[in-house]
Amino acid sequence: MGPLLRIATAGSVDDGKSTLIGRLLYDSKAFFVDQLAAIERTSRERGEDVPNLALLTDGLRAEREQGITIDVAHRYFATPRRKFVIADTPGHVQYTRNMVTGASTADVALILVDARKGVLEQSRRHAFIAALLGIPHFVVCVNKMDLVGWSQERYDEIREEFRRFAMRLDVPDLSFVPMSALNGDNVVNRGTEAPWYEGTSLLHHLEEVHVASDHNLIDARLPVQYVIRPHQDFRGYAGTVSGGVFRPGDEVVVLPSGFTTVVERLWGPGGEPVAEAFPPQAVTVELADHVDVSRGDLLCRPNNRPHVGQDVDAMVCWLTERSTLKPGAKYLVKHTSQLVKASVRTLDYRLDVNTLHRDETATGLSLNEIGRISLHTQTPLLFDSYRRNRGTGSFVLVDEATNDTVAAGMITGPRVSSSNVVWHAPTVTREQRPTRGLTVWLTGLSGSGKSTVAAELERRLVASGRPAYLLDGDNLRHDLNADLGFAADDRAENVRRTGAVARLFADAGTVAIVSLISPYQADRDAVRAAHEAAGLEFVEVFVDTPLEICERRDPKGMYARARAGEIRGFTGVDDPYEAPVDPELVLRPADGDPADGAAAVLALLDR
Ligand SMILES: Nc1ncnc2c1ncn2[C@@H]1O[C@H](COP(=O)(O)OS(=O)(=O)O)[C@@H](OP(=O)(O)O)[C@H]1O
Numbered sequence: 001m002g003p004l005l006r007i008a009t010a011g012s013v014d015d016g017k018s019t020l021i022g023r024l025l026y027d028s029k030a031f032f033v034d035q036l037a038a039i040e041r042t043s044r045e046r047g048e049d050v051p052n053l054a055l056l057t058d059g060l061r062a063e064r065e066q067g068i069t070i071d072v073a074h075r076y077f078a079t080p081r082r083k084f085v086i087a088d089t090p091g092h093v094q095y096t097r098n099m100v101t102g103a104s105t106a107d108v109a110l111i112l113v114d115a116r117k118g119v120l121e122q123s124r125r126h127a128f129i130a131a132l133l134g135i136p137h138f139v140v141c142v143n144k145m146d147l148v149g150w151s152q153e154r155y156d157e158i159r160e161e162f163r164r165f166a167m168r169l170d171v172p173d174l175s176f177v178p179m180s181a182l183n184g185d186n187v188v189n190r191g192t193e194a195p196w197y198e199g200t201s202l203l204h205h206l207e208e209v210h211v212a213s214d215h216n217l218i219d220a221r222l223p224v225q226y227v228i229r230p231h232q233d234f235r236g237y238a239g240t241v242s243g244g245v246f247r248p249g250d251e252v253v254v255l256p257s258g259f260t261t262v263v264e265r266l267w268g269p270g271g272e273p274v275a276e277a278f279p280p281q282a283v284t285v286e287l288a289d290h291v292d293v294s295r296g297d298l299l300c301r302p303n304n305r306p307h308v309g310q311d312v313d314a315m316v317c318w319l320t321e322r323s324t325l326k327p328g329a330k331y332l333v334k335h336t337s338q339l340v341k342a343s344v345r346t347l348d349y350r351l352d353v354n355t356l357h358r359d360e361t362a363t364g365l366s367l368n369e370i371g372r373i374s375l376h377t378q379t380p381l382l383f384d385s386y387r388r389n390r391g392t393g394s395f396v397l398v399d400e401a402t403n404d405t406v407a408a409g410m411i412t413g414p415r416v417s418s419s420n421v422v423w424h425a426p427t428v429t430r431e432q433r434p435t436r437g438l439t440v441w442l443t444g445l446s447g448s449g450k451s452t453v454a455a456e457l458e459r460r461l462v463a464s465g466r467p468a469y470l471l472d473g474d475n476l477r478h479d480l481n482a483d484l485g486f487a488a489d490d491r492a493e494n495v496r497r498t499g500a501v502a503r504l505f506a507d508a509g510t511v512a513i514v515s516l517i518s519p520y521q522a523d524r525d526a527v528r529a530a531h532e533a534a535g536l537e538f539v540e541v542f543v544d545t546p547l548e549i550c551e552r553r554d555p556k557g558m559y560a561r562a563r564a565g566e567i568r569g570f571t572g573v574d575d576p577y578e579a580p581v582d583p584e585l586v587l588r589p590a591d592g593d594p595a596d597g598a599a600a601v602l603a604l605l606d607r
């Protein structure tokens, strides 16, 4: 049997969530027989011929944990192929916090959409939170298909709309299933109503989802929860592995002390010796040397350590109605096995999860609101970003006075800039410099000819005595942007940083020529706005070569690899490219010489 699959559901009551869960349990015959009999009786009494499966899941259990009510019901069921646990969280709008607490360890997010209503704010909100929580697999259940006559057109429309939204989130795996939870089509059994649908039923999909590789098996991390010392001769350190693999013989370093030693033996939860331990296993480690290790310390590899620091940036979701988050307030941070005093330094913005708009004027966060903060801790935290490690990247904030859990947090990284840093006005003004700079920004698909045109442009400018410098995306990804991948937010950061460097060049009097796919309009607009705010000119050039041509050229063989499934999320293949809405110049180098492209840009600059 495969590993246990943790499922989080999202969607409002009206979308049919209870019915869907009921149907999963009912058709897979995974619940108690007396429960079934009771439901059939009640349904008959109500004159319904289809058993009302919502009765199975109604009345969610309320759990009280440190002052907050979390309505999360855990339902276990199994098929011959796999065991499942569903964290059922009420979908009502104010229940964001339930989702945050119920879904933080989930492998799969089930997002319900009513086929008649389409992708509502609610679905977007849940998808956003599920992505923020790092849930790696999304299944969008397009429910109530029977009420739209199993229209393929409607299904495709919803799929397209959702896909467009999800592209801005970091969702590694996204699937869609058209269904009728009420009638049971495509939930457990494959229905016959939609011959155009070539996929499997939801349950079959859930049985097949591959989760073993979702855990971070690269960065070895063991936060020490307990020091076990039953007698003089044994000293063990117990905790839950939150990343990587530990084996006897491995060299490890103890943080924060920095002592290096070797794993002598590993013991499983039942006290049995084990040959290796990986997430999320509980393990006790015996070390070769008698180094000083205490609760809250962390074991990792000497050449792969977490961040150590007192200033972190994090996304937080506020979980209580009894108070609001305010910059300057003090809390306890519960992070791995540590409890540390901390204060909120800044609230950078509050996020509207429906529109993804960042409100930088926000002064606080109240119940269910999400925002980005910077946090200063009294002693250093040993942390990773949440994207890299859900264990060492998450924390909760506790109100010291009431002991209430007030927020759930996801670390985005070490604090980038600090409010203690002051801006120094330049002593040499732009007017005093011998040349005027600006930024020429070439955007387009891979292989469209950006670099070729950019290189020619640089050559011509320099030959004519004008300082110019080419900032090539590929090259920058070797150092400045070496830590970034190709998820939407990494691309955004890539564009932001490159834009910042271009601004410096332009400010210094050089023509900064940028060659970057930069697929999102919003990211390019942000760079333009930053230039305008600094009084610098920004020229957006769209290198508009059709995908077919780029793919035929395939200068680096990337398209072939993307088509073969070796590269995922490749722009133009399975990742979006948003063409510029209003660029200063459009080049169609497909039908010309690269030199013509450069000449066209030069002509524009001369104007
Ligand atoms: N998933 C995915 N999507 C797009 N491109 C990918 C990807 N993986 C690697 N590459 C190679 O990286 C080059 C694009 O990097 P950029 O920094 O310009 O991209 S972006 O602006 O951040 O989108 C691009 O090179 P160019 O062909 O020079 O554009 C690709 O060869």
Ligand SMILES: Nc1ncnc2c1ncn2[C@@H]1O[C@H](COP(=O)(O)OP(=O)(O)O)[C@@H](O)[C@H]1O
Pocket (backbone or CB within 6 Å): 444, 445, 446, 447, 448, 449, 450, 451, 452, 453, 515, 553, 555, 588, 589, 590, 591, 592, 593, 594, 595, 597
């Ligand atoms: N008119 C043209 N302008 C630019 N490149 C062209 C043109 N015609 C053919 N090419 C070829 O297309 C390829 C574009 O690759 P490159 O400039 O690296 O693209 P990008 O930087 O956009 O990924 C090069 O091999 C280039 O020689």
